[in-house]
Amino acid sequence: MDDLTRAPWWEYLEEGQRDGLVTSRALLRREREHPTPNTHDFSFVVFPASKAYEGFLKKLFYELGFITKLEYEGDRFRIGRALNPALEKDLRHESIYDKLASFCQDNALPDQLWQAWKHSRNLLFHWWPAHKNVVTIEEAQERVQMIIDAIDAAFAECKVKR
Numbered sequence: 710m711d712d713l714t715r716a717p718w719w720e721y722l723e724e725g726q727r728d729g730l731v732t733s734r735a736l737l738r739r740e741r742e743h744p745t746p747n748t749h750d751f752s753f754v755v756f757p758a759s760k761a762y763e764g765f766l767k768k769l770f771y772e773l774g775f776i777t778k779l780e781y782e783g784d785r786f787r788i789g790r791a792l793n794p795a796l797e798k799d800l801r802h803e804s805i806y807d808k809l810a811s812f813c814q815d816n817a818l819p820d821q822l823w824q825a826w827k828h829s830r831n832l833l834f835h836w837w838p839a840h841k842n843v844v845t846i847e848e849a850q851e852r853v854q855m856i857i858d859a860i861d862a863a864f865a866e867c868k869v870k871r
């Protein structure tokens with residue numbers, strides 16, 4: 710979708726979330742038209758959209774009743790932990806993945822949200838000696854689109870209020 714403002718979920722997003730998606734799109738356009746010399750990792754292009762996605766997920770989980778107001782407003786709730794389908798057995802009570810799969814009566818949406826989180830947020834923000842995690846401009850564009858597609862799917866599937 711080229712014009713995000715026409716997306717059915719656009720008004721559902723908070724202003725900062727909309728700004729993050731717009732910023733990532735603008736950075737993509739700028740880097741394609743006027744590449745920054747000697748830049749090999751375009752993770753920075755995805756970061757604003759990743760933050761927007763985090764905010765969207767927290768708002769979605771709160772409005773679906775999966776997290777409390779305290780978790781929504783606080784700084785202790787971890788989406789990566791709660792959305793991880795491989796969460797340890799003793800922590801399954803914290804699983805948003807399981808709640809969402811039950812709500813949707815299928816794993817397709819929680820899997821899509823998890824994959825977008827994993828590839829467009831976790832793998833970008835973390836560094837491991839054995840993995841370079843360098844993101845090409847093409848991969849940055851794919852990851853931003855992955856976030857947009859995940860928001861689109863969640864908004865449609867969960868039938869959230871505007």
